[in-house]
Amino acid sequence: MKLGKRWLPAHILVWSYAVLLIVPLYYFLASAFKTNDEIFAHPFALPTSFGFGNFRTAFDSADLGLAVVNSTLVTVFALVLTLGLALPAAFALARSTGRLASVMEKVFSLGFLIPTFAALFPTFLLAAATGLFHTRTFMVLFLPATAMPLSVVILVQFMRTIPKEMEEAARMDGASTFAVLRHVYIPMCMPGIATVLLLNFLTFWNEYLYSLVIIGPDPAQRTVQVALPTLKSITGTDYGVLTAGTVLTLVPVWVVYTVLQKRMQQALVSGAVKM
Amino acid sequence: MRSPLTRRGFLAAGTGLTAATALPALSGCSALAAADSDPDTLVVHSQLGTTAPGSPTYLASLDRFREENPGLKVKNLVNGDDLAQVYETSRLARKEPDVVMVNLYDKTLAWTDVGATVDVKDYLDDWGLRERVLPVALDAWTDGKGRLRAFPYFATNWPVAYNRSLLDKAGVDEIPVTGDQLIAAARKLRAKGIGPVTTGGNDWTGQKLLAQIIQTFLSENEARHVYSTGDFSGSRGAKEGIDYFVALRDAGVFVDKAQGLTSDLMTTQYNTQSAAIQSAMSSALAKVPESVARHTDVGGWPLAEGAAHELPTILRTYTLIGFWISPNGTKKIDAVEKFLRFMYRPDTVSRFIKESGRDMALRSSTVSTDFPLVAAAQRLGDDVSQVLLPDVYVPPAATQPLITATSTSFTRGTPATKVRTALEAAYHSA
Secondary structure (H helix, E strand, O other): OOOOHHHHHHHHHHHHHHHHHHHHHHHHHHHOOOOHHHHHHOOOOOOOOOOOHHHHHHHHHOOHHHHHHHHHHHHHHHHHHHHHHHHHHHHHHHHOOOHHHHHHHHHHHHHHHOOOHHHHHHHHHHHHHOOOOOOHHHHHHHHHHHHHHHHHHHHHHHHHOOOHHHHHHHHHOOOOHHHHHHHHHHHHOHHHHHHHHHHHHHHHHHOOHHHHHHHOOOOOOOOHHHHHHHHOOOOOOOHHHHHHHHHHHHHHHHHHHHHHHHHHHHHHHHHHHHO | OOOOOOHHHHHHHHHHHHHHHHHHHHHHHHHOOHHHHOOOEEEEEEOOOOOOOOHHHHHHHHHHHHHHOOOOEEEEEEOOOOHHHHHHHHHHOOOOOOEEEEOOOHHHHHHHHHOOOOOOHHHHHHOOOHHHEOHHHHHHHEOOOOOEOOEEEEEEEEOEEEEHHHHHHHOOOOOOOEHHHHHHHHHHHHHOOOEEEEOOOOOHHHHHHHHHHHHHHOOHHHHHHHHHHOOOOOOHHHHHHHHHHHHHHHOOOEOOOHHHOOHHHHHHHHHOOOEEEEEOOHHHHOOOOHHHHOOEEEEOEOEOOOOOOOOOEEEEEEEEEEEEEOHHHHOOHHHHHHHHHHHHOHHHHHHHHHHHOOEEOEOOOOOOOOOHHHHHHHHOHHHOEEEOOHHHOOOHHHHHHHHHHHHHHHOOOOOHHHHHHHHHHHHHOO
């Protein structure tokens, strides 16, 4: 296909944008193989060696292996719980037409108004009062609570796009309300579920403040976001080791994004057409 | 229509979810709940354990302690700058660790007073460890009510490091000892594209350097008064010190954008030879690469005419890291005693000096051989004057506002009056 001149500005913009993304990513990856001297003397040069010394140091000294396992446990269980609560809630709200449902939907939306930091102290008190302070369980229960507003709002919008006839047909076949959710709404909302999963995965995986305060610094329990800053030293950080550690913690994010991105793109496209 | 999700599958998922939620709870109980419930586990909360200077020695010492005390488990919790915040929330939940290793600064200044940690004076005497500690360190760790806040451990010299090679390259023959010489050296360095004095103008390193320069015209007592009250305008010496700082700053003595730098970037700039001078504590000096260290001289901060000191100044502190005992720790005081006795043993102390180049607040005849700059700083002795480290006199609530005021102070063009106002405002907002 031959491209005309009118495509040129678009190409320039796209490539400029790509460079804007690639340059910091390259700098970040290259730094993971360098010493401090190399990073500061020749920031954009290729590493002189591709040894995994920095990765080994980061992995061993911050105990990143265990931290990744802890983050995975917290994130996966919190995601499962989020979906387990958000799907029925969204299903009920999407199908209801009464005033109460409308009020309930607005109540969920109110969740956006609570600043994360403002909830820290009450959350800490709750954790202490329930005896779940310094446990990952509290975070598994707490994170879905923070994610419910966004998850429900997104899923309600997806479920409202499903034609009522689909449910009516299922009802004719004798399907219960639960079966309608299971066999009609969930399969048809997969792009929306993928969106919710991806957005919440990123939020849960990257959560720092609450994990630091609630779970604490115990290497047996701390998440990767709490473990990583221990590589920073007030008297001279080894940035090669720090970036190597950061790369290691980003691998799961990259894997999940790769797996879910098609679904998410599908979700965005379908949203664009339907809504 | 068939969905892959059957009722049985859904129930299985629900059961799995329940189990999954319960699993971390169980493992959680066995992990940190042990901190305050298991009498055979001593929980130590420390800034050592990953890449901080002294970490490998500390971890090796812990291993040795475990070998010598097979019935006693030791759990080491590690945090960086956020240690104080994490400890305080743990204490609020009554799940704090037994021993905390942290410096006397900012939040920790209030710990003994509010009961977050206990007075350790009696323990020090009962365990016969008083003679091991330098008297000056005991004074530094004792509060106004005579309570010993913690067992002193790490100290530090805080000299000024000069990269002689870079100074030579710029045509600076002598290490500057006066403000005028420093300004002249800075100009020559800048002409060669070399940064002069690097400092973390946006954190505690800049705050310390600013305090050091302000004290150029202050006696120790005056400095104590000024930093306790924040009365920078009421002290003639403080006003002259601020004027001196402003004159140096506006003459280009500090690297560009110093007001935005942190300690991290400061040490990096010096260690990578993009800046020629830094005011650095001995743990930072220990991490200066050998290629830079062999061209480095340590000395004091240059004086202005009419200064209150005879010789260029350095900072010294004995409050770098101490062992604090928590209320939970008093319930396991036998284990704490074993740990403290071990850490105070001459062979353990020597390891920190020899292997990690740490300055200690304890008596020791061991000299650091692998860390020449640390040893050189120790040898400075009376060749320099010493100014006060203001940390223990600044009210805890003013510490962070002072950092903000420091950044304002390092911003070029800020007049001396505005610097004074910013410093005083830090105390008023506290």
